[in-house]
Amino acid sequence: MGKDDKEDSGFGFKDKAKAEETLRLLEEHPLNYRRLTVRGLLGRAKRVLSMTKAEDKIKNIKEAMQVFENWLEELDKNKEQKTDKKPEKKEVPKKKEKEDKNGDDQDSSSDSDVEMEEKAKKPELPPDTVPGLGFKDKETADGTLKELEGRDPDYQKLAVKGLIGRAKRVLTCTRDETKLSNIKEAISIFEKFLDDFDSMHLSKQNNPYLSLGIVKTAAKLTENVTEQQQSFIAAYSSVNGEYKRLRTVTAANGEKTWDIVRNAALKELKEKHAEAKLFNDKDEPTTEHLEMMLWAYSPEAAKVKKYVPETKEDKKEDTENKIEDRKRRSSARNDDDSASKKKKE
Structure with a gap:
């Protein structure tokens, strides 16, 4: 990703505040993208340090680098903790394994049915990005800002900055004069929005979510x-x-x-x-x-x-319900088998 792309996205390493803002903006992106971007910014920061003599700039960039390094360190620490907590795979006794293969273990069969049903019932979560945003022309830009109205201010700013970055990249590979003119008009509308956003300090109106x-x-x-x-x-x-x-x-x-x-x-x-x-x-x-x-x-x-403590999901009750459901299935299967035997007799 080039320099212009980073600046269009609002990412940077000018000082500590810019680094913290960068991490906040990156929260909208997948983890792997965030990690790669932060590492890329660290690399660029080190190159800039080697060519900078101003003491105040050196100090600010080093503070920004420290913010990024702390973030990466915390990321690696969390990854290690998850790896440590990974349960060991228990070896299944051969006798039990044989019973499972023969289908004699009805409880195991029932567990499999329940798991399959649970997976089938699990709904797919809705997307986390607003559809219909674009920069094709003035009308599309106006419609985009209308679509963003009333949403979280930080998301509005992030979405618009992202659209400007994408629009500028499209400009570099477009030759059609009409398209170029239309996209430039859209960019102009977005840039005015960002100017107004900052002058009115709309970030202060953001309402961070409690868990x-x-x-x-x-x-x-x-x-x-x-x-x-x-x-x-x-x-x-x-x-x-x-x-x-x-x-x-x-x-x-x-x-x-x-x-x-x-x-x-x-x-x-x-x-x-x-x-x-x-x-x-x-x-x-x-x-x-x-x-x-x-x-x-x-x-x-x-x-x-x-x-204020958090109310946790009652996993115990959920587990008990599943066990009871398996018992009912097993009981019904046994009743069917008994009825079948009596009929044959």
Whole structure:
């Protein structure tokens, strides 16, 4: 990836702040892409250091490199931990293996059926990127900005920067004058959007998501849960707490997606509870605070994570249900066999 592509995407290593912004922008991309990009930026940073004499620039670039190196180190550490936790494969006794092959072990057969059914039932998660975005011409650019309206500000900026980068790459391999003119008009519209975005400090309006587990805990701490909030929590659960996928999950009204509905609701609540106390003397969320937490948001997310436990999925109950289901299958199979024998007799 060339220099222009990196700058178009907003990635860089000018200083510590730029490096942190780069990592935040990269969160929208697959892990392998993020790793390769960070390593590439480190390589470029080292080359720039070898040609730079200004002390302040050297200091800033070194701080940016440290941010990237820490990120890579943390990534490798997490990878090692996952590898260490990988369970060892137990050797199946020959007798048991023979029984499985002969089909005499009905429980094992039943397990296989359940697993196959579970896989068949497992729904595919919706995509996490908004469809219909483009840079073909002025109309397409206007439609793109309309499609991004009301969504998370950070996502809007990232999407537009990505489109500008792609548009500029297309320009280098296009000769048709009409197409060139149309794409340049689209780029101009996007660049104006970014200028307005920065001048109005719209990033401050971003509403970072609390985890699904904390949202479920908040729902248990209050009786004042509206139908709309219940529907939002259900939608958040349906995507397994992967908030980016809410961009393509339509809300109950069938018109807007949940990310847009959430931001609109939070805008009202943030104005309404601007002066409200968020925690009581026992470090418990107040009623006003819980009202925002039900939308997976808190002005003091770090403190919420510290004092509010996450509600975990009840895996024990799920396992018991599967065991009971297997027992019923096995019992039904035995009953059928008995009935068949009696009929023959």
